[in-house]
Amino acid sequence: MDKGRKPDSRDEELLLKELRQILLREDRDALEQLQEILDNKEQLTPRISPIIKEQIDLLKSNFPDEYRQEVREITKEQLLDSQEDILNLLYPAMGKMIKRYIAHQFQILKDSIDDRVKNTFSSQGILGKIKASLFGINSSDIILSDIDSPIIEEIFVVQRDSGLLMGQASIRSTIDQDVVAGMLTAIKAFVEDAFQKGTEELELIEYDTHAIFTQSFHSYYIAVAMKGSLSSGERDKLSTSLYDFAEKELKHRAKEIDETNFNYISSKLEEYFITTQLNKERTAV
């Protein structure tokens, strides 16, 4: 710049620019460094992680106090909304647990009776013992095998309150299954109401050489119409099969009655109870 010449506005601008660069150099460097850290994950992570961790720890320790009420409300609401689903899921599992316990207790009782009768003599007993020793089979199994096994003729899954049919399978077509399901529900309701037994359920209807065994679940029950007598052991076995069936096939299908669910349940009933039985009969012949 020449001495004696008045600085014009352009010169002033250049001077200001230079001055800005000198004054802001340090800040710019710091900003660039910061930008580099922000853009580089490796550099950013160790700096931010402790802060996030601290916040998470803080949230963890304060969560029960801060959000207890909200969580309680949401959980309560969700439980109420899905009450039916939960019960349908739990019912078969709970039933199986109770059955296992009862079966265990019965086994203890049976063992004790077996011990007592071990030394009792009778012509049948001696014959049984000879057969048992010849074939290496337990004598109580031989007695059981002498009794004819019942044959499942029809099986229904019925909505518990309305008596509407949810699925069915049978070895031969008889009268209208919808009507059977309705009448069965009416009989169950009548007996349970008449005797006012609270949570107890009608389980067995016997007529001549036939029997209808029912197994109740939360929102439905399964009725099995059979020919032949049903021993307590067979009843127990059938009950276990029904619990298994309910657990595997009905837990997601029991909520709504529609054509898809009806066809699915019916085909599964056929597969589990009718086809298997017919195959067994053929093998026996």
Place this chain on the structure above:
Amino acid sequence: MISKKVILTGSFGVGKTSLFNQFIYSRFSDKYLTTIGVKVNKKTIEVNGREISLLVWDIAGEVSQDKVPTSYFLGASGIIYVFDLTRPSTYKNLEEDINYLKDMVKGGIIKVVGNKEDLVTEEQLEEVKKEISMPWDITTSAKTGKNVESLFQQLGAELLD
């Protein structure tokens, strides 16, 4: 196809079973046989091109509805309450009974039916209307079959709505 449970109820001897038989089998008998417990039957009807299967529970008559086992009402979508147009004792508690039924089947459809129309004159019918505190839905005759099909058609249509 949609299936619905329908309860047929009312005092004894009002013609519930006759309505049931007329609807299901299209037949009528003068012989009175009291219903023991309950009888269930099914009929599929077509309403506006859609099929609906009605599972009708014909319940033994009771003087008052609170005497009917409550479990019978569970899962019902519709109720047909029948009274006898010739016997005032069968409709004297009508309002009370209907309120009780509304409470038993919340959201369900209730049809109030005055039966045995063939046994009353126009004048007698007008007298009954004056005696009853609330209007009924339909007047039927299980004997002649008048309005029986129409009753179930109306109910079917409302159940499909």
